[in-house]
Amino acid sequence: MSNYQFDDKTILWQTLGSFEHFQYSILDIDENHNTIDVIFKFAAHQQIVLHRHKALNKMLVIQGEHRLYTTDGQLKEIRPTGRYTSSPASEEPHREGGGNIDAIVLFSIRSEDELLYEILDDDLQIIATLTKTDLANLYQAQLNALMPA
Template identity: 65%
Template sequence: MNTYLFDDRRIDWQTLEGFEHLRYFILNIDTDANIVDVLFKFAAGQQIVLHRHKAPNHIFVIQGEHRIYHADGTLKEIRPVGSYTVSPASEVPHREGGGDIDVILLFSIRSTGVLYDILDNDTNVIGSLAMSDFVALHQAQSGQTG
């Protein structure tokens, strides 16, 4: 099987302090329709922070394998390149990561308010990411202020 890599050299990947193995680039935010379109890049062979989706996420795998893990770190599901998934909001915590190569994903997040709860290893909420956070990150990414 041939493996084709998405050329992401022109993407100005951003990082979030405290979020290891994760990079992002916000493509667009439609505040009228309450949609955030963002590229996520998860490191190969790693897992990102434990979290839960508080909003529906439409996910397209651009490169690699999108691996979903249970809260205890055991593998739950593998989504291959080219797959598209609609994941509803869920109270079930999980981790995500890349397979043998970095995974690049298009997330289209659809909601207002809190989009993700960030959890510690005991599943206690230690933070959240809301629509307003993504708006601020998008402004910072594009060099805008206020």
């Protein structure tokens, strides 16, 4: 097996508020086709905030292992490099993270609805949401950061 790692040095990684253990870069928003393509980096041996996917997510693991965890932090599934998964919207909350190295995963989010994700606390109460409008605003800020001053 090769020791090749995806070279992410040219990706302008972003953080989302105070949420830890992941970074993202929005690649494209296609309003006509209701798709948003985002690349996520999940920190090795960490779990991100509890959340629900409220839209269809198609995912391709580019590097590492994309790990999914139950609400109580138990390992539920390991998706290795190269695994493609199509996950419909779900009421089941979960956490995600990386394996022995940072996991890099391409997400293609597809929905006609505004709500894309619900962020939950450990008592399963909604503490935040992410909508299409939120991602559009984050994408514009990301593009502005790329523009020369």
